[in-house]
Amino acid sequence: MINVLFSAPEGRWAQYERPLTEALDDAGVAANLSTHHSPEDVDYVVYAPNGGLSDFTRFTRTKAVLSLWAGVESIVGNETLTMPLARMVDDGLTEGMVEWVTGHVLRHHLNIDLHLHGQDGVWRDWVPPLARDRKVGVLGLGALGSACAQALAALNFDVTGWSRTGKAVDGIACHHGPSGLDTVLARSEIVVLLLPRTPQTENILDAAAIARLPQGAVVVNPGRGALIDDDALLAALDASHLAHATLDVFRTEPLPKDHPFWAHPKVTVTPHIASETRPASAARVIAENIRRGEAGKPLLHLVDRDAGY
Known part of the structure; x- marks a missing residue:
């Protein structure tokens, strides 16, 4: 025993x-x-x-x-x-993460918020592009990142992935290293962060990295709060370089009530529920x-x- x-x-x-x-x-x-x-x-x-x-x-x-x-x-x-x-x-962690990530990527791809918050009598006939014309980047190609990248590709999104060291994921164009990160960021209209927190990944999405993202890009972070420079993210949102950030993880949890993320109109906070x-x-x-x-x-x-x- x-x-x-x-x-x-x-x-x-x-x-x-x-x-x-x-x-x-x-x-x-x-x-x-x-x-x-x-x-x-x-x-x-x-x-x-x-x-x-x-x-x-x-x-x-x-x-x-x-x-x-x-x-x-x-x-x-x-x-x-x-x-x-x-x-x-x-499997439960993986399935939960895939569901959360695909849900929020689809939300931003289809601009669902436009209609949820626009019930004001205005007929907004904006039509989203097809998924095949939407470029999505996934940073981190471990078990969770690979599963999410493949799920998004199965929905016909144009997905590229990045990891610190070289990896191969079926159906995904994979990049690694500093030059590979630049390549993925430069094309990602929606970028999903699923990296572990290490000294090498902390603040990987800093002001310089955010500047490489296309105008109007969306950040989705269910990975670790420390992957993003909070001040740089808020500055990019305020300047309209980024259209939105959906965040499930934070440097301090629960997120303090006075944190600017709560009140920012271009930030969605979820309480670390992406993959329980x-x-x-x-x-x-x-x-x-x-x-x-x-x-x-x-x-x-x-x-x-x-x-x-």
Whole structure:
């Protein structure tokens, strides 16, 4: 019998206890799952970074820390976390992100807001272009970015993708490196940010990068708040270089009530809902990783500490 510690904010245990128990049973793993194991007795930690656990020094027999979050920037630098760390990649996260991204890209492509906010008796006969004539750029071609790029391409959008290192995604014209970023930005009428937060990606959409976007471009960010220079974004919106920004992630969350994003007419704020971890699907990923760990197989979705994700 292995000991699995669930460490997450209060309230999450009620959501995860049953799905995790069932998933471990289905995986054939005999586990004592609890929120109160002694650190020295723990074999695996199921972990959310905002759950209060930050010192892993006493977890001397722990084989792996299995995060419930896709992003690991808040924990990857923890010097006490010396055991393997796996991030969350699961079908529920991917499907949720694809649905949110395609919904907002379609919203801006069709200019739905024009009619939602224009119920004033004016017959606006603006006709959108077809998707094949709309250029969309996706920055970040990991599991989420690749899935979103392919979903948009399946709707016939003209999609290009960018990553820091070279990647290949079926059906997508892929670019990488600084020159590749310039190429993608220069053509993107709608740009979607799905990069991890690392020292190399912070403020990747700064004033200079925003200036490379076409006049009237739209920014959609469900990735990480720190990918964008907030002041540069607001300046570009005020100058009408950018038409709109739809933002799901922010440097401070919840977004402070006095932040200018709330009141800006060209900004849409959504409360970090683009891709919430669903307990049922996340539990299956956790259980599979524990099964693999106990069988001596490589864990899924291991974090590269040097790369930061």
